Amino acid sequence: MRTAERNTKTRLSGTASPEPPGVTVADPSTAARLTALLAAFRPGDDALGVSELARRTGLPKTSVHRLSRHLVDHGLLERDGSALRLGLKLFEIGQLAVRQRGLVDTARPLLADLREATHNTVHLAVLEGTEVVYLDVLRGPDAPRLPSRIGGRFPAHATGVGKAILAFSPEDFVDTVIGAGLPRVSRRTITSPALLRRQLAKVADEGTAYEREESSIGTVCVASPIVDADGHAVAAISVAGWVNRMRTERLAPAVRTAALALSRTLR
Incomplete structure (x- = not known):
């Protein structure tokens, strides 16, 4: 819900939030696309939908669906209803x-x-x-x-x-x-x-x-x-x-x- 509210405010104001560098994918390799999905999350994000992840990374929704399944299987992402959040495995790696x-x-x-x-x-x-x-x-x-x-x-x-x-x-x-x-x-x-x-x-x-x-x-x-x-x-x-x-x-x-x-x- 919070993500939807932020997106609505962005559209009404006509001012897009700045994109962090290195998020969109120019390299077609699987590793680059997986990295882009994880890097798409920003401070303050809770869970992101597939459409928002596709928008931030420039990846097709079908690719986001497929790659996110792989990341969920390995604990790097977790499902929150139809949305996705960063997984605890990333926290363990960071620690x-x-x-x-x-x-x-x-x-x-x-x-x-x-x-x-x-x-x-x-x-x-x-x-x-x-x-x-x-x-x-x-x-x-x-x-x-x-x-x-x-x-x-x-x-x-x-x-x-x-x-x-x-x-x-x-x-x-x-x-x-x-x-x-x-x-x-x-x-x-x-x-x-x-x-x-x-x-x-x-x-x-x-x-x-x-x-x-x-x-x-x-x-x-x-x-x-x-x-x-x-x-x-x-x-x-x-x-x-x-x-x-x-x-x-x-x-x-x-x-x-x-x-x-x-x-x-x-x-």
Whole structure:
């Protein structure tokens, strides 16, 4: 009802409300059209009808009907009678983004201290599926050029941060990751499920994970998990450098201490 009243007022006044940038669809791809539908909602909108969504996006009503069904099925939109409102799944995704942004901001001073002390590259990463996603990368002046980048992904089993997180994850989740396969990234990547499980058990005991030329020949890293109040890993940090220069065991206490400090801060 509120949407209808606003539309009526717009027609009577002859002044259309300004369109937010990037809403109408020039790109015909499905992803672009789905994004346009979600971006059509503005602050103050409750529920929008198909006709209004079609007007705001420039999509045919038939396309709005079809695409909205897909978004409803995945919880990104919800039905309100014949109208549509943003779904709770979007709220959950937004909260995750906020938490990760907060994690980066909280971790940055400690990561900067580690880089300053070691002159090596420092990572902050989370696990998504079978891969780690790098939230922050501070490159060290004496470190090799690594394939890691902010927003980049890498197979979890081939990284120190990935092994640190897996070692403090539920057993059934570890089973799922191993069951999906352990692809070889370098000639030293661990591809044996039994060997990986033994390493993860040791990481769980010591609180420190090591990666020795498993993601890139000539490089090593030491990592520790950031854990929640239940002891489950939510992220991990690592220091990476040259295999012939960096003494991982010597740096392990500093990495572990930084991870413990972050764990306490985030609880």
